[in-house]
Amino acid sequence: MLRRSMLASTSPFFGLACCRGRGFREYAMSSKTSLEKSRIKFLLLEGIHPSAVEVLRGAGYTNIESLPGALPDAELKAKIADVHFLGIRSRTQLTAEVFAAAQKLVAAGCFCIGTNQVDLEAAREHGVAVFNAPYSNTRSVAELVLAEAILLLRGVPEKSAVAHRGGWLKSAENAFEIRGKTLGIVGYGSIGAQLSVLAEALGMKVAFYDVVTKLPLGNAHQVRELHQLLAQSDIVTLHVPETQATQWMIGAAEIAAMKPGAILINASRGTVVEIEPLAAALKQKKLLGAAIDVFPVEPRTNKDEFQSPLRGLDNVILTPHIGGSTMEAQANIGLEVAEKLVKYSDNGTSTSSVNFPEVALPAHPGKHRLLHIHRNVPGVLSEINRIFSDNNINISSQFLQTNEKIGYVVTDIDAAYSDLALEKLAKVNGTIRSRVLF
Numbered sequence: 001m002l003r004r005s006m007l008a009s010t011s012p013f014f015g016l017a018c019c020r021g022r023g024f025r026e027y028a029m030s031s032k033t034s035l036e037k038s039r040i041k042f043l044l045l046e047g048i049h050p051s052a053v054e055v056l057r058g059a060g061y062t063n064i065e066s067l068p069g070a071l072p073d074a075e076l077k078a079k080i081a082d083v084h085f086l087g088i089r090s091r092t093q094l095t096a097e098v099f100a101a102a103q104k105l106v107a108a109g110c111f112c113i114g115t116n117q118v119d120l121e122a123a124r125e126h127g128v129a130v131f132n133a134p135y136s137n138t139r140s141v142a143e144l145v146l147a148e149a150i151l152l153l154r155g156v157p158e159k160s161a162v163a164h165r166g167g168w169l170k171s172a173e174n175a176f177e178i179r180g181k182t183l184g185i186v187g188y189g190s191i192g193a194q195l196s197v198l199a200e201a202l203g204m205k206v207a208f209y210d211v212v213t214k215l216p217l218g219n220a221h222q223v224r225e226l227h228q229l230l231a232q233s234d235i236v237t238l239h240v241p242e243t244q245a246t247q248w249m250i251g252a253a254e255i256a257a258m259k260p261g262a263i264l265i266n267a268s269r270g271t272v273v274e275i276e277p278l279a280a281a282l283k284q285k286k287l288l289g290a291a292i293d294v295f296p297v298e299p300r301t302n303k304d305e306f307q308s309p310l311r312g313l314d315n316v317i318l319t320p321h322i323g324g325s326t327m328e329a330q331a332n333i334g335l336e337v338a339e340k341l342v343k344y345s346d347n348g349t350s351t352s353s354v355n356f357p358e359v360a361l362p363a364h365p366g367k368h369r370l371l372h373i374h375r376n377v378p379g380v381l382s383e384i385n386r387i388f389s390d391n392n393i394n395i396s397s398q399f400l401q402t403n404e405k406i407g408y409v410v411t412d413i414d415a416a417y418s419d420l421a422l423e424k425l426a427k428v429n430g431t432i433r434s435r436v437l438f
């Protein structure tokens with residue numbers, strides 16, 4: 001069956017696929033239309049894997065634009081105005097201003113783990129569901145970190161750089177096996193815990209620090225204080241999300257607390273480590289080396305220049321935010337997030353959204369499905385249900401889920417009544433957005 005999304009209005013306030021509560025007066029004056037799949041626009045940025053396009057095409061969506069890099073802010077704001085579904089990776093910043101310019105946006109997919117680049121609160125206020133891929137690239141990051149730990153303990157980056165310049169640094173000085181060394185993991189989540197298992201398989205000892213008490217895998221053990229971890233680790237590796245608490249978590253004091261000759265690896269977010277004190281510690285050989293994959297400011301595209309005080313230091317592995325950039329991870333992420341967007345578009349399922357109440361919905365054969373997103377204030381559900389009872393509309397199923405800010409009510413009704421019901425739902429106090437699927 002061809003899925004169509006019925007619209008509440010053609011006014012600029014309402015996307016074709018949905019309507020926003022704040023424009024309901026215009027709604028009352030304009031005619032309703034419905035939207036073919038071919039008119040639902042997907043914009044994919046930052047070189048999202050073609051597997052995503054395959055999933056979207058397989059589901060009947062054909063209006064898909066895929067671009068290799070992130071867009072400058074002004075260009076993004078202009079381009080997003082007629083986009084219904086957006087795909088990004090870690091570089092695109094989705095600010096409140098971007099959401100304000102995205103009047104038709106129904107959902108955004110982060111084709112990565114981190115969602116720190118998205119103002120999730122603003123997304124919620126605009127009724128935009130946000131999805132991500134929480135696991136698909138975790139193995140890729142863990143493998144890269146282990147490889148870097150081995151190379152740095154052997155001084156390979158420096159020896160290689162010298163050889164490229166015609167030198168010959170054959171020496172065992174400051175070259176060590178990884179076996180028996182202590183790996184200190186900051187953030188024992190999906191990546192940290194996976195790395196812990198791999199590191200132990202290589203004969204490492206593992207300690208970790210996390211704000212949450214975590215079940216240690218293997219023989220790993222949790223330490224209560226960050227500085228305690230720093231003082232005992234030969235290699236410190238960071239796997240925390242970008243939050244206020246993790247911003248500049250590793251600064252001069254933390255680097256000073258590390259063992260002399262230790263190694264620092266950061267494949268989490270660029271705001272976790274203060275680069276200037278790190279560069280100083282590396283130049284002074286207080287640290288043996290570092291591997292840095294993420295930076296406070298990263299180039300928008302592969303054509304832009306990378307600038308960092310760490311450039312030119314031979315004992316540092318610099319990588320262009322490629323922790324999760326493997327063919328396997330990207331292909332899986334493309335599938336995973338595109339499928340989440342399709343499900344949300346096709347039947348309203350919001351399972352695993354990072355900012356929305358989660359509702360897993362069955363199919364709705366023969367019925368029209370009304371989706372209503374509203375501010376979570378008292379009385380909205382009773383007002384919605386009064387509309388159905390006052391108008392003699394039989395509800396065949398209803399689903400409700402709320403979080404502290406918004407509520408998401410899904411109601412399946414007979415097709416004959418969906419025009420009327422959508423029009424009335426859009427006028428309910430507190431409505432952010434509503435649409436109907438059939």
Ligand SMILES: NC(=O)C1=CN([C@@H]2O[C@H](COP(=O)(O)OP(=O)(O)OC[C@H]3O[C@@H](n4cnc5c(N)ncnc54)[C@H](O)[C@@H]3O)[C@@H](O)[C@H]2O)C=CC1
Pocket residue numbers: 113114115134137138141186187188189190191192209210211212239240241242243245246267268269293294321322323324325
């Ligand atoms: N370089 C790259 O390409 C990639 C980078 N990442 C980054 O790695 C981060 C971690 O990924 P996952 O392990 O999947 O996340 P996760 O959410 O599974 O684990 C994060 C862990 O950090 C802990 N944590 C949070 N705040 C903390 C704090 N202030 N102090 C100590 N621990 C804290 C959490 O309790 C959790 O156990 C992502 O948020 C993302 O920013 C993820 C994938 C690829």
Ligand SMILES: O=C(O)C(=O)COP(=O)(O)O
Pocket residue numbers: 089090091111112113114115137321322323324325
């Ligand atoms: O998954 C993440 O959080 C990452 O940092 C990977 O980001 P990317 O998709 O490579 O821009």
